[in-house]
Amino acid sequence: MRRRGGRPPQGQPVVERAFALLRSFDSGRRAQTLGELARRSGIPRSSALRLARTLVGVGALERLDDGRFVVGLRLLETASLAPRGHGLRAVAMPFMEDLFHVTRQHVLLAVREQAEALLVERLSALDAGPVRYRVGGRLPLASTGVGLVLLAFAPPAVQDRAVAAHRPGEGDDRLHAPSDLRRALAEVRRGDYAHGHQSHPGPMSTVAAPVRDGRAVVAALSVVAPSSGFPDAGYGPAVRATARAISRRLAEEAGRAGPPAEGRLP
Amino acid sequence: MRRRGGRPPQGQPVVERAFALLRSFDSGRRAQTLGELARRSGIPRSSALRLARTLVGVGALERLDDGRFVVGLRLLETASLAPRGHGLRAVAMPFMEDLFHVTRQHVLLAVREQAEALLVERLSALDAGPVRYRVGGRLPLASTGVGLVLLAFAPPAVQDRAVAAHRPGEGDDRLHAPSDLRRALAEVRRGDYAHGHQSHPGPMSTVAAPVRDGRAVVAALSVVAPSSGFPDAGYGPAVRATARAISRRLAEEAGRAGPPAEGRLP
Known part of the structure; x- marks a missing residue:
């Protein structure tokens, strides 16, 4: 349903997909598995994993001991400059x-x-x-x-x-x-x-x-x-x-x- | 100087360059012109403009009336979930x-x-x-x-x-x-x-x-x-x-x- 009627998410520029992935978090969903990330952002699982790893590399995401992803503290560091x-x-x-x-x-x-x-x-x-x-x-x-x-x-x-x-x-x-x-x-x-x-x-x-x-x-x-x-x-x-x-x-x-x-x- | 001895910034994946651009802001530099963005992030001006526009599109940056860029409020929205x-x-x-x-x-x-x-x-x-x-x-x-x-x-x-x-x-x-x-x-x-x-x-x-x-x-x-x-x-x-x-x-x-x-x- 999510992808019907629009450009499929994998057709978006990679930066936009990265932010789609970040936006898939909300106050009721502060920690997500790779599967949840992929499903909620509409990005195929393999791309989602690659993107998530890049985002962990730049500190926008962090990975918990149980493998789930959370929003990273370094994003707050940049965002606090708004x-x-x-x-x-x-x-x-x-x-x-x-x-x-x-x-x-x-x-x-x-x-x-x-x-x-x-x-x-x-x-x-x-x-x-x-x-x-x-x-x-x-x-x-x-x-x-x-x-x-x-x-x-x-x-x-x-x-x-x-x-x-x-x-x-x-x-x-x-x-x-x-x-x-x-x-x-x-x-x-x-x-x-x-x-x-x-x-x-x-x-x-x-x-x-x-x-x-x-x-x-x-x-x-x-x-x-x-x-x-x-x-x-x-x-x-x-x-x-x-x-x-x-x-x-x-x-x-x-x-x-x-x-x-x-x-x-x- | 900045680019000597390492992979040139334009060789980085685009997501990493986007975050390099975001990290070029600091507490003494909350608003930057395109030239300042390019210089501080080490990204060529034309790529920096393209990236900055994409980041404005996803709300990670905002543009002031005078054309300068600032960190966008929507980044705080995501970062507050860390x-x-x-x-x-x-x-x-x-x-x-x-x-x-x-x-x-x-x-x-x-x-x-x-x-x-x-x-x-x-x-x-x-x-x-x-x-x-x-x-x-x-x-x-x-x-x-x-x-x-x-x-x-x-x-x-x-x-x-x-x-x-x-x-x-x-x-x-x-x-x-x-x-x-x-x-x-x-x-x-x-x-x-x-x-x-x-x-x-x-x-x-x-x-x-x-x-x-x-x-x-x-x-x-x-x-x-x-x-x-x-x-x-x-x-x-x-x-x-x-x-x-x-x-x-x-x-x-x-x-x-x-x-x-x-x-x-x-």
Whole structure:
């Protein structure tokens, strides 16, 4: 099924096949046998083995004692240089720490990646309520606080597609119809923050605010907490003030020559 | 110079060249022009452009408005699945938060990658003293607290090479000669923790302790703080207790079927 209707994977350039192999890992599948790798990536077993060995050679994969493959630590070393990921994170992290210190709830930082959000950082106390999202993982734009902020400041075409695709019952309790989502996005732009409430899996509330780099919205920051005792009036200003502090630091960074703050540490 | 005495880079398999291109980025060089990419990776300009376009296509690179290339956010998405990186981090993070909350100093989590340590996580307050190391970056084994712990529990061959390569004046103030390092490693194994003091760039102290997964030492945890007022007797037990708490959780995870904790969140 996977290969019907498209160019067969073995016809792809080898670099693309290598990344198809890397993308076959996900949070529920962090270790895979050669057979699983081949099946999930649609690459014939012999090619998959050759590619996997090359990827082990460059450190993008590692092999466990039991022969299964896992994503390699050296890939994290390169990936940590992504300006929109750890570069942003390096600037935001101390401010996020302070927000976490004050709230002791989930503190999230996300950026938009096409029609989804990608979670760059999450701080969570051991006893904080469960959340669905992991660092490096994706979140829906239309049903999370950070997603609503990112979507509200996305290009109109991205918003139009998200509104058209919106289905009742998805995400936030208040957003039943596409027009509700359209209205919510306008509210976010007007107030410069988003708030949201979900009933499933448990009643959770969130406040999110935009982070700017002096020119555009580049990320969104939020606090997520159980709805019982979620003091909107308390978390809201804290989240918004922290997002502004991060924005000010990012704008300072952008105004300077040279690498971002972390690269300049002694 | 770069190409003398070895196989010329254009003779490498294309996947290896793609990763050579990705490795040409570092913390001081997060954005590169095509010319810089070609020069730093040793790949001819026309091949470098073709490769860079392919890497943009799979999201491993992104192109800025000014035409320069940066590491792409989607690489972070895959890299975050590395069990030795974010997998470990997901389990350790809440405990690290608590340690950070108590100390308000730098809290570091590192793993060994061959003859160096790789920093998986660092929590730092806005007003904490400067540290040299960034998340995803490398640290020397013989001159950092986390490094000494990782080295003390590394295979004998790795220790022998590190001791043989040790030069006076490198790293910790007390470790002048190879024999000092050898003795320090024995002390770490005996006490199950490391402490260290450096004078440069400023007087900093550290206490580090091993993190185990039920079978072996898989990481090291430390607190790093200015030496003035570094209460060894206070931070030491806190670091060691936290490392044990992370170890216990890791052992529980290892004893269960299925993906690590974060993958199981609702």
